[in-house]
Amino acid sequence: MDTAENNSRKVVGRFAPSPSGRMHLGNIYASLVAWLSARSAGGLMVLRIEDLDPRTQSGPWTELLIRDLDWLGLTWDDGPFYQHDRIERYEEAARSLVERGLTYPCFCTRAELHAASAPHASDGTPVYVGTCRNLSPDEVARRSAERSPATRLMVPAASDPAGVITFTDRVFGQQRQELARDCGDFLIRRSDGVFAYQLSVVVDDAEMGVNEIVRGCDLLASTPRQIYLQRLLGLPEPAYAHVPLLMAPDGRRLSKRDRDLDMEGLRERFRTPERLLGWLAGITGIAPDAEPRTAEELARIFSWDSIRAHRGNIAIDLA
Numbered sequence: 001m002d003t004a005e006n007n008s009r010k011v012v013g014r015f016a017p018s019p020s021g022r023m024h025l026g027n028i029y030a031s032l033v034a035w036l037s038a039r040s041a042g043g044l045m046v047l048r049i050e051d052l053d054p055r056t057q058s059g060p061w062t063e064l065l066i067r068d069l070d071w072l073g074l075t076w077d078d079g080p081f082y083q084h085d086r087i088e089r090y091e092e093a094a095r096s097l098v099e100r101g102l103t104y105p106c107f108c109t110r111a112e113l114h115a116a117s118a119p120h121a122s123d124g125t126p127v128y129v130g131t132c133r134n135l136s137p138d139e140v141a142r143r144s145a146e147r148s149p150a151t152r153l154m155v156p157a158a159s160d161p162a163g164v165i166t167f168t169d170r171v172f173g174q175q176r177q178e179l180a181r182d183c184g185d186f187l188i189r190r191s192d193g194v195f196a197y198q199l200s201v202v203v204d205d206a207e208m209g210v211n212e213i214v215r216g217c218d219l220l221a222s223t224p225r226q227i228y229l230q231r232l233l234g235l236p237e238p239a240y241a242h243v244p245l246l247m248a249p250d251g252r253r254l255s256k257r258d259r260d261l262d263m264e265g266l267r268e269r270f271r272t273p274e275r276l277l278g279w280l281a282g283i284t285g286i287a288p289d290a291e292p293r294t295a296e297e298l299a300r301i302f303s304w305d306s307i308r309a310h311r312g313n314i315a316i317d318l319a
Helices: 025-040 061-072 087-099 108-117 137-146 197-207 216-232 263-270 273-284 293-299 304-308
Strands: 012-015 046-050 078-082 103-106 152-155 165-170 175-177 184-191 212-216 239-243
Touching: 012 087, 012 212, 025 046, 025 061, 025 137, 025 212, 025 239, 025 263, 025 293, 046 061, 061 263, 061 273, 078 273, 087 103, 087 184, 087 197, 087 216, 103 304, 108 152, 165 216, 165 239, 175 216, 184 197, 197 216, 212 216, 216 239, 239 304, 263 273
Parallel strands: 012 046, 046 078, 212 239
Antiparallel strands: 103 152, 152 184, 165 175
């Protein structure tokens, strides 16, 4: 299937899990909504495994992610694609930005970034204050001999309208971010050579024909950076929808690291995908009740109005 060819004709959504652990209920919810949105519109789904970080390239998680999506009935039409196979594509995009003079090497450590006086962006990323932006060539050479730099993309000055990014989120409505004030120059490649999330997903979504991105609202604040990259690279801008987060009973965000409500426990508790999906649809308002339903049955009743009705995070009670 040529996904890009279908891009102009129908919705193309995607699953883009990172194999850093077993899927938890929040991952399932975001994946379900992405699937329901595309399928209810007669669209397509792409599966991409986001495994650029070497720590995610070993272990059982990739196989388990694919098996769990299959068990849930969340089918896909293209893929799976693996980011670790696509390094050359990210190299090409990064090189074009470097050659246009839009980047610079950054030697700041994580501790130095968090010690900066600038406030943190809403996604927890420190707002970069430009420490390395104007280093002389001699200083860059001296520091490069001591440690490998990261690559940071310059954003327009606060007075430049190109640095003001606006978009309409399907759930949270009109969004506006001033890049210079709200995030500062941001990374496109880490000091260990791993390409940053912002760059890789922009390249992947464009080349895979993805035109609708559905994900958790914890990534809402990063969207303007991705839109800015899309504009610099001449790539199409998808539609965005950020869904509420599901919270543990004690108010914590669900986490793969803590194994909160992960697929292993959920499959033991609910036994069938219909029971799990029906319960999840009921507590999140996708369905009017928690009766067992298949993904296909939920697609027939899906409405974005039900998602917009729960813009706040949703507490989960398994009692």
